[in-house]
Each structure stands twice: as C-alpha cells, then as structure tokens.
Amino acid sequence: MTDIDDTTATREADVRAEGLDARLVVDRGSFRLDVSLSAAPGDVIAVLGPNGAGKTTALRALAGLVPLTGGHLRLEGRALDRTPPESRPVGVVFQDYLLFPHLSALDNVAFGPRCRGASRAEARRQAAAWLERMDLAEHAGAKPRRLSGGQAQRVALARALAIRPRLLLLDEPLAALDARTRLDVRAQLRRHLAEFEAVAVLVTHDPLDAMVLADRLVVIEHGRVVQEGAPGDIARRPRTDYIAQLVGLNLYRGHADGHSVRLDSGPAITTTDDVAGPVFVAFPPGSVTLYRERPGGSSARNLWRCEVAGLETHGDQIRADLIGELPLAADLTTVAAAELGLQPGATVWATVKAAQTHAYPA
Numbered sequence: 001m002t003d004i005d006d007t008t009a010t011r012e013a014d015v016r017a018e019g020l021d022a023r024l025v026v027d028r029g030s031f032r033l034d035v036s037l038s039a040a041p042g043d044v045i046a047v048l049g050p051n052g053a054g055k056t057t058a059l060r061a062l063a064g065l066v067p068l069t070g071g072h073l074r075l076e077g078r079a080l081d082r083t084p085p086e087s088r089p090v091g092v093v094f095q096d097y098l099l100f101p102h103l104s105a106l107d108n109v110a111f112g113p114r115c116r117g118a119s120r121a122e123a124r125r126q127a128a129a130w131l132e133r134m135d136l137a138e139h140a141g142a143k144p145r146r147l148s149g150g151q152a153q154r155v156a157l158a159r160a161l162a163i164r165p166r167l168l169l170l171d172e173p174l175a176a177l178d179a180r181t182r183l184d185v186r187a188q189l190r191r192h193l194a195e196f197e198a199v200a201v202l203v204t205h206d207p208l209d210a211m212v213l214a215d216r217l218v219v220i221e222h223g224r225v226v227q228e229g230a231p232g233d234i235a236r237r238p239r240t241d242y243i244a245q246l247v248g249l250n251l252y253r254g255h256a257d258g259h260s261v262r263l264d265s266g267p268a269i270t271t272t273d274d275v276a277g278p279v280f281v282a283f284p285p286g287s288v289t290l291y292r293e294r295p296g297g298s299s300a301r302n303l304w305r306c307e308v309a310g311l312e313t314h315g316d317q318i319r320a321d322l323i324g325e326l327p328l329a330a331d332l333t334t335v336a337a338a339e340l341g342l343q344p345g346a347t348v349w350a351t352v353k354a355a356q357t358h359a360y361p362a
C-alpha cells in the first residue's frame with residue numbers, strides 16, 4: 001500500500017468512527033436527491049449548486065426535517081436516520097436565522113441547552129459564555145430586531161453551537177447580509193468554523209463563500225454530485241459548465257492528440273499540455289485577445305472568427321459574450337471595447353495563446 005492509500009484509508013476510518021458518513025436519497029415529487037457526503041471531524045464542507053439543485057433538501061435531510069427515502073446517515077458511527085430532529089446532535093443556522101423575536105439574544109442562545117435539560121441558570125450561563133466568544137456580550141439583553149444583520153448572524157451561530165453539536169449545518173449563512181457586512185462576517189465565520197472541532201456542512205450558491213469557508217466543496221446539480229474536491233482543484237479543473245461559469249473559465253470538451261484538442265463541437269484548440277484521449281480544455285476570459293480584422297502577424301495558433309452576442313460590465317472590465325465556431329467569453333478594458341467598436345452583431349477575431357489554455361482528462 002502506498003502512503004496515499006494509507007492516508008485515504010485512515011481518513012475513511014476516521015469518517016466512519018468519528019465523522020459524517022451519509023448517502024442522502026430524498027424524493028420530492030418528480031425531483032430526486034441522491035448524494036453521498038462524508039467528512040472527518042474538523043472538516044468544513046460546502047455544498048454548492050445552482051437554484052433547485054437540491055442543496056436545501058440535502059441540509060434538511062441531515063437535520064431530520066425531511067425524511068430519507070433511501071440511503072443512510074451515520075454520525076460518529078451512530079445511525080441517525082430515525083432520530084427525530086430535536087434529538088439529533090445537530091445545530092442549524094438557517095438562512096434568515098429564525099431567531100425568536102420575543103426573546104433576548106441571551107435567551108435565544110439559552111434555548112437549546114434549556115431544551116436539552118440544563119437548568120435555567122446553567123443554560124443562561126452557557127449562553128452568556130457563547131455570546132462572549134462571539135463578541136456579543138454587550139448585546140445579550142437585545143431583542144433580535146435591535147441587532148444588525150451581522151450580529152443576528154452571530155447570535156444564530158451561537159445558538160446552534162450552544163447545544164455542542166457534532167454536526168453544524170449552515171444554510172446560505174451570509175445571504176441575508178449586504179456586501180460590506182458580508183466581508184466582515186465571512187472572516188469571523190471562518191474563524192469560528194476553524195475552531196469548531198466536529199463536522200460542519202454549509203450550503204451556498206456563492207462560490208466565494210464556499211472557497212473561503214470550506215476545506216472541501218461538493219458541487220451538486222439536478223440532485224447529483226457532479227464534482228467534489230479541494231477548492232483550488234475545482235477552480236483549476238472544472239468539469240461542468242456551471243462550475244466553469246462559477247470560477248470564471250471558458251470550458252470545452254474534446255479529444256486530445258498531443259497538443260491539439262479536437263472539440264466535440266467542431267474546432268480544435270492548441271494547448272501546451274501534452275494529453276491524450278477525452279479531455280476538458282479551459283482558459284480564462286482575460287486571456288482572449290480580440291481584433292476587428294483578421295490578425296496577419298499573430299503567432300497565436302488559436303484564432304477564431306466570432307460574433308458579439310452581448311456585452312456586460314464585469315468588475316472594471318467589459319465581458320463580451322461571443323458566438324461562432326467557438327462560443328466564448330472574453331474580458332477587455334472599456335477603452336479597448338470602445339476602440340474595437342464592440343457592439344452586438346459585430347464580427348471580431350479572437351485569439352488565445354496555447355500556453356494560456358489548460359487541458360486535463362475528462
């Protein structure tokens with residue numbers, strides 16, 4: 001057995017004995033969720049996917065709020081499939097926090113320990129300690145409507161952690177916040193998740209939240225896992241159009257023979273990678289250069305005639321959506337777009353250097 005096999009085997013043993021080991025099969029009308037999730041203690045997993053992919057269903061199944069149609073759910077070696085939600089060692093932070101409006105921050109956090117048998121005084125003592133840890137001590141007496149979005153989020157997190165869960169679930173934890181608050185709260189949440197010693201699963205459709213907060217991403221589409229791995233690997237080697245769009249790459253599928261990849265859709269792309277067989281080829285929109293006339297002296301091997309289908313601002317750049325023999329996205333500065341006279345319907349020539357493409361096995 002190699003070292004890698006040893007590490008994998010150890011991780012799998014950890015997952016079975018101490019972590020999360022789940023296959024969640026849930027039928028909801030015509031929709032079927034069927035995803036496997038496993039994590040070792042201390043792992044933060046982000047479940048990422050487009051609208052309707054089944055992220056919330058997966059989270060609710062873990063919490064026990066929707067029943068499994070099939071599969072299994074084990075946490076620290078214990079089957080939870082038939083355990084009612086309130087008896088699961090699971091803490092949940094809902095998207096809109098669902099704080100009790102009539103209770104103070106302190107009593108919101110004390111609620112969990114109290115429900116699980118702590119005396120009123122003990123529950124409040126634990127709650128006060130959690131609020132302190134979240135830098136919220138001075139807001140202990142405040143009702144939720146007096147809290148800012150970021151403070152409410154931390155109270156919700158404190159409430160979920162106060163029951164000392166062995167599985168922490170977060171549903172779009174930053175979605176309710178404005179952009180400025182989001183930045184701060186994301187950094188704080190990252191710190192709290194790093195300190196959390198059990199498994200955390202967060203659901204999001206924001207790739208930045210997923211990349212910053214999680215050790216591992218599980219991408220689901222149409223109720224199935226389409227790709228999983230470390231954030232960096234997924235960003236470098238997307239395997240579906242949805243993921244390629246999330247990480248901002250043009251992505252194609254084709255058949256490689258040496259440095260040439262014949263795409264399933266027709267044209268070929270030259271790459272510096274040496275690959276063979278079925279592959280993906282990806283390149284960033286920023287690596288595309290556009291010309292109004294066919295460039296004569298360009299050394300680029302990859303040259304395609306395209307038509308501008310649409311233009312939109314993208315950060316401080318313009319993103320051109322191009323169609324033609326190779327549909328692609330190209331980023332250029334506003335000045336360059338003006339000089340090229342880019343407008344929908346215009347014909348342009350697009351080039352990409354072989355060294356800026358990346359090919360990998362499909």
Ligand SMILES: Nc1ncnc2c1ncn2[C@@H]1O[C@H](COP(=O)(O)OP(=O)(O)OP(=O)(O)O)[C@@H](O)[C@H]1O
Binds near residue numbers: 028029051053054057
């Ligand atoms: N109560 C329900 N009854 C029947 N179908 C449902 C129910 N709730 C959700 N669905 C369906 O299950 C599928 C997955 O929904 P889910 O909310 O889990 O997706 P999601 O990935 O969380 O999406 P979003 O990002 O939009 O919240 C959708 O097709 C949805 O229409």
